[in-house]
Amino acid sequence: MTAMQIFFLIVGLVILGSALMVVTTGNLIHAALWLIVTLFGVAVLFAILNASFLAVVQVVVYIGAIAILFIFAVMLTHKEMRDRGPQLNNSWWLNAIISLLTFGGLFWMLQSWNGFSKVAADFPSSYDAVGQLGNALISPDAFVLPFEVASVLLLAALVGAVYIAFNPHSGDSRK
Amino acid sequence: MIPLSWFLILSAALFSIGLFGVLSRKNAVAILLGIELMLNAANINLVSFWRYGDVSQMAGQVFAIIVFAVAASEVAVGLALVISVYRRRNTVIADEIDLMKW
């Protein structure tokens, strides 16, 4: 077992442990903070996979924006910030079984695939992944359409979210 | 070097944990947290397939970027819905938002 593999196992344990905390902890702010640990772990995985651009974007977008939005939303929708009591619904054991079955199914399916334990070729040392990504995102015979559509999607999300959450005519009963 | 299987198993486990969170959590915000975990699991898969396949084909990374955009939109609209419901019904418990059930 190389140092790399040991490092991967540690990161993997951190990711899975904090993910478990996200879904079980009672305090929602704590859940959001645990989510940040998970997201950071995933960013480290991206760095291991030589995708430095995605690793940094993971931190900027997820930790810098999405997690902040989650914390704001929790603070907006909670009367007391430290509520205890059951956070899981009554059928949680059934859901746990479903999740385990999902994992088992995925594992079985992956195992029967012949590329399962593939080993990566060495990363070409002078490979400009960011420049390549820019070319791929913008060249007409690659992904320019998804790129522009993503922009439209975000525009639609912005318009929709602003309209839903704070439309003054939609009858805010508590105003 | 790490075999591809490790990444895939980790991502499957993360996806299952996220699924459990989505199914079992009462609070609507917490359900969205679970969805984030599932999207991240998908991203791990996409990026590891990019790395273990042909590195000069950027499809894996581009897909991951589109997933980022989708995650951001989903959070924006989802949380806006939760806040909107909270302002009218004064609850964020998913089971209590059942006006459309009947």
Add this chain to the structure above:
Amino acid sequence: MNLWNDPVNFIAHWLTSLFVGWGMAGWLASLIIQLIGVIVLILLMMLFDIFLVWVERKVVARFQDRLGPNRVGPFGLIQPFADIIKLLIKEDITPDGADKVVYNLAPILSLMSVLLLWAIVPLAPVIFGVDLNVGALYIIAAGSIGTLSIIMAAWSSNNKYALIGAFRQVAVLVSFEIPMIATMLIPTILAGSMGMNEIVQGQQTVWYVVLAPIAAIIFMIAAIAELGRSPFDLNEAESEIVAGFHIEYTGMKFGLFYAGELLHAFTFGGFWAILFLGGYHFFGLENLGPLVAAVILFAKAMFGYWVIMWIRYTVMRMRIDHMLAFNWKFLTPVAFVLLMLTALMNTLLRGTPSGVYILGMFLTNVLLGWIIVEILRGYSRSERQKTQNVAPAAATAHH
């Protein structure tokens, strides 16, 4: 390769041969040398941070027509060390109802997010931590950890003022991050890379402040807002919410926030110098040796820091709605228009002689600046007319 031309690699080579001579494995030796490099760099920055405390106090005193620290040591130079000892031996109070783990984690994250930035700073052509090819985004990423530490500090200290301060601060931080990212895109376009080294090397002939003066100004404004300094220091408005998010912090934990803030200001001065003022370039003087280049970069960073202090102690605090309106309705559109223009002109002028290129870029900026000033003038004229029409009516209503 000798000590003067390439000090870091020279010492690293010497240490490697020393360690391998002791029978150490090659990868372990290189790991330990990297570790030593990191520790030296961070300790150097922390020492410099202590010096910054003195600079800040001395400069603010001069701005306010006072003397500043002048008792402990020559020119009061030992004063910051006395401050540190004071902070160290102060009792550390954790308020009731605080979330202990998060409460203790926040100041650590705050200082860490600033120190992390120094990993990518190119001090000289051959002295740099790491030449990350996503450098510009890395700066933003480290900044988002700083934002997180503010929310954590405020939420965990169980205090209304802290929470209000943090909300203000985070709203300002995230808002001003957009023009900041947009203006960071401009050196990226000009240099064709996000890496800090390549951005500095791209400024060999002409500094980017000539090619993109408006971007440099917007970056500086956004940086001041990111730092939470006056005129954007609503987060700690003393008269309203006492100190903002770190109200409950005492002793060394407060010290960490304070140290982080000072070092952050200096670091952004440094990035301003790297992105727009040519980094370690100074009319060929940097060719004398890497140490000279590093001194040039520090001098430029100090200049940036001085500009930040100058604005801080001259301009008064803005109201939060003005501040956010200023960002979303002025800075952000201007930054994006500038970005589009730069991209367009950069492509159109590609292949022309460098004189034409520089002049074209500069004139584009001048033209845009002139248009902005005209729009602002028209806006202020209409606003003035509005108030002139309203004011007499209000006066008659009073009678």
Add this chain to the structure above:
Amino acid sequence: MQNEWLYIGLFLVIATLIPVAALVTSWIVSPKKPNPIKQSTYECGMETVGENWVQFKAQYYIFALVFLVFDVETVFLFPWAVSLGRLSLFAVIEGIVFILILIAGLIYTWRKGMLEWA
């Protein structure tokens, strides 16, 4: 490539250890005499009223929302900006269309009055 992130990782560890060391030193040498008054919430000498929870303005959330969308889109422009020097004018126009869509979102929120501190 791997080495770059190894260096950043080392930096992360040391940059965390330095503040921790400062806190530990302070914890060792500083006095510890807690009492209830000292540990109460500090509000300039006033008695604390109610929970620390205050209903904050929804406007903060709007700004975070607008920021999220803009952040994601601006970050996507970085690969485009890096390879801009090699791209044709057509590709540059594509990027400009992307930015224009972004500005359309800003104009919408502006027109809707969501950027006002109402």
